[in-house]
Amino acid sequence: MSTTSRITAAAVAAALGAAALAGCGAPGGADAKTVTLVSHDSFSVSKPVLAAFEKQSGYKVRVLKGGDAGKAVNQAILSKGNPQGDVFFGIDNTLLSRGLDEGLFSPYEAKGLEHVPAGLQLDKARHRVTPLDYGDICVNYDRGYFARHKIAPPKTFDDLIKPRYKGLLVTENSATSSPGLAFQLGTVAAYGKGGWQGYWKKLKANGVEVVDSWEQAYNQRFSGSAASKGKGDKPLVVSYASSPPAEVLGKKPAPRQAPTGVATGTCFRQIEFGGLLKGAPNEKGGKALLDFLLSKRFQEDEPLQMFVHPARTDAAVPEVFTKYGATIGKPATLAPETITRNREQWIKQWSSLVLK
Amino acid sequence: MRLGLLAVPLAFFALFFAYPVVAIVGRGLTDGGHWQFGRFGEVLGDPDIAHVLWFTVWQAAASTALTLLIALPGAYVFARFEFPGKQLLRAVVAVPFVLPTVVVGTAFLALAGRGGLLDELWGVRLDTSVWAILLAHVFFNYAVVVRTVGGLWGQLDPRQEEAARVLGAGRLAAWRRVTLPALGPAVAAAALMVFLFTFTSFGVVQILGGPTFSTLEVEIYRQTADFLDLPTAAVLTLVQFAAVLGVLAVHAWTVRRRESALRLVDASRTARRPRGGGQWALLWGTLAVIAVLLLAPLVVLVERSFAGPDGYSTVFYTSLRSAASAEGTFSVAPLDALWNSLAYGAAATVIAVVVGGLAAAVLTLPRLRRGPSGRTPAISRFVRGFDVLLMLPLGVSAVTVGFGFLISLDTPPLDLRASWWLVPLAQALVGVPFVVRTMLPVLRAVDVRLREAAAVLGASPWRAWREVDLPLVRRALLIAAGFAFAVSLGEFGATVFIARPDRPTLPVAVARLLGRAGETNYGQAMALSNLLMVVCAGALLVLERLRPADHSGEF
Numbered sequence: 001m002s003t004t005s006r007i008t009a010a011a012v013a014a015a016l017g018a019a020a021l022a023g024c025g026a027p028g029g030a031d032a033k034t035v036t037l038v039s040h041d042s043f044s045v046s047k048p049v050l051a052a053f054e055k056q057s058g059y060k061v062r063v064l065k066g067g068d069a070g071k072a073v074n075q076a077i078l079s080k081g082n083p084q085g086d087v088f089f090g091i092d093n094t095l096l097s098r099g100l101d102e103g104l105f106s107p108y109e110a111k112g113l114e115h116v117p118a119g120l121q122l123d124k125a126r127h128r129v130t131p132l133d134y135g136d137i138c139v140n141y142d143r144g145y146f147a148r149h150k151i152a153p154p155k156t157f158d159d160l161i162k163p164r165y166k167g168l169l170v171t172e173n174s175a176t177s178s179p180g181l182a183f184q185l186g187t188v189a190a191y192g193k194g195g196w197q198g199y200w201k202k203l204k205a206n207g208v209e210v211v212d213s214w215e216q217a218y219n220q221r222f223s224g225s226a227a228s229k230g231k232g233d234k235p236l237v238v239s240y241a242s243s244p245p246a247e248v249l250g251k252k253p254a255p256r257q258a259p260t261g262v263a264t265g266t267c268f269r270q271i272e273f274g275g276l277l278k279g280a281p282n283e284k285g286g287k288a289l290l291d292f293l294l295s296k297r298f299q300e301d302e303p304l305q306m307f308v309h310p311a312r313t314d315a316a317v318p319e320v321f322t323k324y325g326a327t328i329g330k331p332a333t334l335a336p337e338t339i340t341r342n343r344e345q346w347i348k349q350w351s352s353l354v355l356k
Numbered sequence: 357m358r359l360g361l362l363a364v365p366l367a368f369f370a371l372f373f374a375y376p377v378v379a380i381v382g383r384g385l386t387d388g389g390h391w392q393f394g395r396f397g398e399v400l401g402d403p404d405i406a407h408v409l410w411f412t413v414w415q416a417a418a419s420t421a422l423t424l425l426i427a428l429p430g431a432y433v434f435a436r437f438e439f440p441g442k443q444l445l446r447a448v449v450a451v452p453f454v455l456p457t458v459v460v461g462t463a464f465l466a467l468a469g470r471g472g473l474l475d476e477l478w479g480v481r482l483d484t485s486v487w488a489i490l491l492a493h494v495f496f497n498y499a500v501v502v503r504t505v506g507g508l509w510g511q512l513d514p515r516q517e518e519a520a521r522v523l524g525a526g527r528l529a530a531w532r533r534v535t536l537p538a539l540g541p542a543v544a545a546a547a548l549m550v551f552l553f554t555f556t557s558f559g560v561v562q563i564l565g566g567p568t569f570s571t572l573e574v575e576i577y578r579q580t581a582d583f584l585d586l587p588t589a590a591v592l593t594l595v596q597f598a599a600v601l602g603v604l605a606v607h608a609w610t611v612r613r614r615e616s617a618l619r620l621v622d623a624s625r626t627a628r629r630p631r632g633g634g635q636w637a638l639l640w641g642t643l644a645v646i647a648v649l650l651l652a653p654l655v656v657l658v659e660r661s662f663a664g665p666d667g668y669s670t671v672f673y674t675s676l677r678s679a680a681s682a683e684g685t686f687s688v689a690p691l692d693a694l695w696n697s698l699a700y701g702a703a704a705t706v707i708a709v710v711v712g713g714l715a716a717a718v719l720t721l722p723r724l725r726r727g728p729s730g731r732t733p734a735i736s737r738f739v740r741g742f743d744v745l746l747m748l749p750l751g752v753s754a755v756t757v758g759f760g761f762l763i764s765l766d767t768p769p770l771d772l773r774a775s776w777w778l779v780p781l782a783q784a785l786v787g788v789p790f791v792v793r794t795m796l797p798v799l800r801a802v803d804v805r806l807r808e809a810a811a812v813l814g815a816s817p818w819r820a821w822r823e824v825d826l827p828l829v830r831r832a833l834l835i836a837a838g839f840a841f842a843v844s845l846g847e848f849g850a851t852v853f854i855a856r857p858d859r860p861t862l863p864v865a866v867a868r869l870l871g872r873a874g875e876t877n878y879g880q881a882m883a884l885s886n887l888l889m890v891v892c893a894g895a896l897l898v899l900e901r902l903r904p905a906d907h908s909g910e911f
Binding site for chain 1: 465469475476562563565566567568578580581582583584663665759762763766767773852853854868870875876877878
């Protein structure tokens with residue numbers, strides 16, 4: 001046997017072996033003992049928490065992730081009636097109405113709902129979806145920059161159009177980025193359907209810069225993020241209220257305060273929901289899984305796994321959130337139906353106003 | 357027997373490409389069972405869409421021209437000069453081609469973006485300018501030109517040009533009258549491939565272009581994944597389909613012309629050390645271009661992965677092994693993505709090699725060639741069309757395929773939506789064209805008479821294939837497998853759209869890490885990108901060792 005043919009044989013054997021091994025490791029199909037959770041890429045739960053549920057309920061949990069939040073919802077809509085799993089996690093209030101109109105979910109009132117504030121329960125009458133977490137999209141500022149320049153950081157939407165903040169803000173494209181869209185929706189909530197375009201004209205005149213993704217805005221342009229290594233040129237960025245705690249995580253010794261702060265008057269609240277998918281192969285298991293997602297154990301696991309706030313008021317929030325995070329008193333909100341009805345038109349208007 | 361061989365690739369493409377794509381386009385263009393062809397007028401009449409179409413064509417043409425301008429001297433250098441480290445360098449220039457766009461986009465931003473290396477040194481910034489897109493396209497496609505054109509150039513007999521000079525032609529005239537006509541079809545084929553790749557460019561435009569630049573592929577992605585506007589996406593998909601089909605048809609035609617008889621010699625005999633100042637300058641110029649355009653972004657990537665919070669260290673690499681350090685981005689350690697990628701890649705390679713190898717075998721069966729009358733039989737034309745069809749997955753948006761899988765492969769026994777196999781199948785779709793392109797020239801070069809002699813001596817067709825063809829094509833087969841493997845490793849688009857159990861591949865893991873705040877996540881993304889780069893480069897280096905002397909593949 002020549003060297004090359006031995007290499008061939010070895011390569012083929014290795015490839016087949018790897019394929020077979022990986023194939024064996026693949027989870028089995030749906031059955032009464034398996035419950036499937038469909039979600040977006042950001043879904044995460046720590047192993048012991050999930051294992052405890054599996055042990056206690058007797059179900060094996062299979063998690064399917066499909067792209068970012070918007071794509072995951074669109075995938076669920078495309079496979080409506082023949083869903084890929086039993087429970088969907090992660091449809092937020094900007095997409096909720098689309099999902100409800102399409103009839104994605106079966107009603108189910110999860111255990112523990114009484115601990116969730118009424119303000120988060122957007123489908124209170126029918127319980128087709130259950131609020132599971134929330135977070136705010138706000139302008140973040142680089143503390144160092146404003147201290148060095150002896151300027152007070154902005155607090156509100158109105159501040160952002162003041163001359164002293166000219167050319168400091170970077171935000172994301174509403175058409176391609178969910179924080180970008182949330183920020184735009186925040187301005188719609190603040191200035192009304194008739195006023196938001198006027199506000200954006202002023203914001204544009206004040207030198208707002210738009211990039212395509214949060215990654216670019218935050219990791220590359222924002223001077224306050226560690227990832228930009230001090231090379232970012234914008235001390236203001238549209239990001240999450242939980243970004244300052246994220247900047248601190250893993251830092252030793254723990255700093256006195258986070259290097260970045262949150263402009264608390266520029267926030268738009270995103271609420272994430274879960275629901276039992278209509279036509280779920282394992283409805284009973286799905287209900288148990290929804291109960292688990294609203295259980296205190298899972299809710300207390302959420303903050304450090306996904307950087308969101310638990311929906312339950314009695315779930316403890318880790319110290320890094322309370323110490324370095326901001327409390328958002330009055331975030332902007334819009335009714336999900338209003339968002340669904342106007343979303344595409346608003347994005348189009350925004351694009352021609354700001355990008356051209 | 358011919359049909360039998362054809363059945364496997366045909367079934368593969370029908371089931372995993374044609375059916376899903378037709379399903380999703382069909383859903384977009386029908387409404388309550390009626391076709392809505394009026395959509396075409398509506399969509400194409402939209403000035404925004406018209407702008408997208410214009411930009412798509414314009415940037416592809418400009419990228420192609422720039423790539424040829426920069427890479428043709430490189431092709432000459434690789435073909436004609438002998439210099440230390442040539443083998444290694446040939447592999448290095450091919451690395452960008454298989455890198456995922458997420459990684460390349462980030463590397464380019466780190467180099468030429470705001471606050472990047474060039475910005476620090478000379479205040480040069482290219483982000484959100486069309487130059488960043490064009491240069492990234494050159495970065496990706498340099499190897500396509502060097503390999504396609506350089507491969508042939510190296511085998512052209514230099515004595516023909518020398519003969520022309522002896523007969524009194526000037527240096528330029530000799531080159532223009534002798535070398536250029538011989539090289540022309542290869543240049544055209546390379547240009548068309550670059551045009552195809554840049555016409556369907558997605559990641560580069562999205563990351564480097566900023567919100568103002570959008571190509572057809574980006575628009576299809578937005579309309580499908582973000583807006584779920586399937587009618588608009590369907591129209592755009594068909595427009596892109598038609599354009600790609602056109603480019604491929606022209607490409608197939610130029611490739612056929614290239615098969616005209618050229619007197620080829622062993623490439624190792626034509627390359628020699630550069631002589632004289634001009635040749636040395638050309639060599640050093642090419643090396644400088646490679647250093648600046650191809651190596652610098654990769655070096656910046658490496659630098660970033662070691663730039664820890666307290667100076668240079670391997671902290672991002674060591675932390676890849678534990679799930680805890682990822683701060684909840686993964687339920688498993690990021691390093692597991694490497695093993696996922698290798699397993700998916702191995703399975704995709706097996707599929708791609710089987711499907712692509714059989715397809716290439718069918719395309720080169722002797723009886724399909726032109727008969728003595730010079731007429732092309734119907735089946736032969738069909739097979740030739742099949743050749744073009746095999747390339748189509750390169751021109752169809754990954755999101756179309758991904759969402760197509762979702763709505764078409766959803767009923768037992770073919771409910772593959774959450775199956776482990778869906779990812780390697782999607783990756784194999786991209787790998788097959790490369791396998792076919794690598795195998796075809798070699799298979800075509802096998803002398804039919806050898807096979808006939810074996811048959812006359814009593815060998816069965818299987819035995820003739822095993823004893824004659826296999827030994828001759830084994831190396832090409834390995835190279836094809838290596839290419840398919842590398843391409844599978846880097847595949848990002850289709851993989852990310854498939855809802856799957858949490859087994860992220862390397863590119864998906866990188867994208868996910870980049871999507872999180874914090875220095876650790878960013879550093880780990882850079883470290884994982886480097887691992888991916890090393891694996892791809894390793895695969896390509898192995899290929900270089902296996903590269904047969906007479907190999908002139910089309911990539």
